[in-house]
Amino acid sequence: MSEHRYPPKELVGDYARAALGVAATGGPLLFVPASPVMMWLLGGLAALFLAFGARTALRQTTVVRVDDAGITAIGPLGVAIAWSELGRLGLAYYSTRRDRSRGWMQLSVRGSGRSLRVDSTIDGFREIVAIAADHAEQRRLNLSPATIGNLAALGIQANPLDTAADDGARTTRAGQA
Amino acid sequence: MLGYLVHRLLIMIPTLLAISALTFIIIQLPPGDYLETYIAELESQGENVDPEKIEFLRQQYGLDQPMIVQYLYWLGGLLQGDMGYSFEYSLPVSQIVGDRLLLTFVVTLATVLFTYIVAFPIGVYSATHQYSWSDYGLTFLGFLGLATPNFLLALVLLYLTNRYFGISIGGLMEPEYVDQPWSMGKLMSVIQHLIVPTIVIGTAGTAGMIRRLRANLLDELQKQYVVTGRAKGLPPVKLLLKYPLRMALNPFISDIGDLLPELVSGSVIVSVVMSLPTTGPMLLSALRSQDMYLAGSFLMFLALLTVVGMFISDLALAALDPRIRLHGGATK
Numbered sequence: 001m002s003e004h005r006y007p008p009k010e011l012v013g014d015y016a017r018a019a020l021g022v023a024a025t026g027g028p029l030l031f032v033p034a035s036p037v038m039m040w041l042l043g044g045l046a047a048l049f050l051a052f053g054a055r056t057a058l059r060q061t062t063v064v065r066v067d068d069a070g071i072t073a074i075g076p077l078g079v080a081i082a083w084s085e086l087g088r089l090g091l092a093y094y095s096t097r098r099d100r101s102r103g104w105m106q107l108s109v110r111g112s113g114r115s116l117r118v119d120s121t122i123d124g125f126r127e128i129v130a131i132a133a134d135h136a137e138q139r140r141l142n143l144s145p146a147t148i149g150n151l152a153a154l155g156i157q158a159n160p161l162d163t164a165a166d167d168g169a170r171t172t173r174a175g176q177a
Numbered sequence: 178m179l180g181y182l183v184h185r186l187l188i189m190i191p192t193l194l195a196i197s198a199l200t201f202i203i204i205q206l207p208p209g210d211y212l213e214t215y216i217a218e219l220e221s222q223g224e225n226v227d228p229e230k231i232e233f234l235r236q237q238y239g240l241d242q243p244m245i246v247q248y249l250y251w252l253g254g255l256l257q258g259d260m261g262y263s264f265e266y267s268l269p270v271s272q273i274v275g276d277r278l279l280l281t282f283v284v285t286l287a288t289v290l291f292t293y294i295v296a297f298p299i300g301v302y303s304a305t306h307q308y309s310w311s312d313y314g315l316t317f318l319g320f321l322g323l324a325t326p327n328f329l330l331a332l333v334l335l336y337l338t339n340r341y342f343g344i345s346i347g348g349l350m351e352p353e354y355v356d357q358p359w360s361m362g363k364l365m366s367v368i369q370h371l372i373v374p375t376i377v378i379g380t381a382g383t384a385g386m387i388r389r390l391r392a393n394l395l396d397e398l399q400k401q402y403v404v405t406g407r408a409k410g411l412p413p414v415k416l417l418l419k420y421p422l423r424m425a426l427n428p429f430i431s432d433i434g435d436l437l438p439e440l441v442s443g444s445v446i447v448s449v450v451m452s453l454p455t456t457g458p459m460l461l462s463a464l465r466s467q468d469m470y471l472a473g474s475f476l477m478f479l480a481l482l483t484v485v486g487m488f489i490s491d492l493a494l495a496a497l498d499p500r501i502r503l504h505g506g507a508t509k
Binding site: 014017018020021024025028032033034035037038045048049051052055092093094096104106119145146149150 | 180182190420499
């Protein structure tokens, strides 16, 4: 069993982004009588940045536990997904730069109608991904080409033949069985 | 995705502010202001100009204030939906551009739809039937579209539609509907008149997009995962739609960012040739006469379209293909 947390120094940037966003979009509404369109637009954006700040606070208080039974987020909005119920695994990479550098990854795990997302800023991210990918492999889940590529970038090999032509692969396995 | 959305939005805000400042500075860069251009114009026609009246106008419109004050005044006005005052038309900018922005939006939307609806199937067909007669034919048409000047195509199509379909030359509606309230007849007239500008403005973009989609799809079709899928007996159409086409769509989506402003600003010559009541010719006139609030509002609109277009295409790309590029690398 292992437990993982978001290091506070990694969350400082997100808190700053949320504060900056609320100030830049909500600030003008306090000082200038905006038109209704601008009010909705800036108000909506301010609400989005507030939600992002709330999510960051939520992450600060959340512990992600990974064990043989499944993956669990322990915190105010906790969620638990058993490996036996794992239905989908995705690993996305996001970057705001044109050369796609200095980005971050996000692992999303879904099962029994519940989903859990973990960003690469958490400590031991690779370990979590490796365990989740291993269980996905055992359950023969279809992984998207993007997920396979991102797993490879972390040094985790998924079987591309199973996913590149999933329907064909299933047919072949059924034939072999 | 929320994190990506927030990162991307935070880049947009300073970008738009920087563009607004640059726009304002560039409009102010030529010597003098609108009133000086106006005086020179009157004097060239032999008319007398009352200096007191000019000074009064300069004070009234804030042209005697420092540039930074004028900029902040304009920016604050934008937040309140007040885009400033047009000296040339002696009306608030919002009143002048209202209908033009609507018609520009209609022309733009029709052109984008035309571009995508025509380019997508042709690009896919050309790639999947490489070096066939139909591929050669469509490629020839594509090069023809790229090479034909828009204004020339506009003149030819205007003549043909007038001669064979009786549609009036120029404009976006029959002359009797100009400045009339919206009605079914006016709407039908606009739709009829939309056909030629849509084809003319959309042709070059369509041809370019066909070439890019064909090239990208051909690249993807030759990759190993497609060969593997084929070898494993995946139906050809399913294989095409599920994997290589998705990958080949990336440039299609990233084009949205360039497409939106290009359709507004890039169609100025066509709009002049076809007398379209869109924003292009008005922007040209505003820039020439230094009608700064009108020109500034248009340029901000173009900048907003560019930034929003980039934002939409980046979000779509992040959702469609969130792959790491190994030469870039993740830092966290």
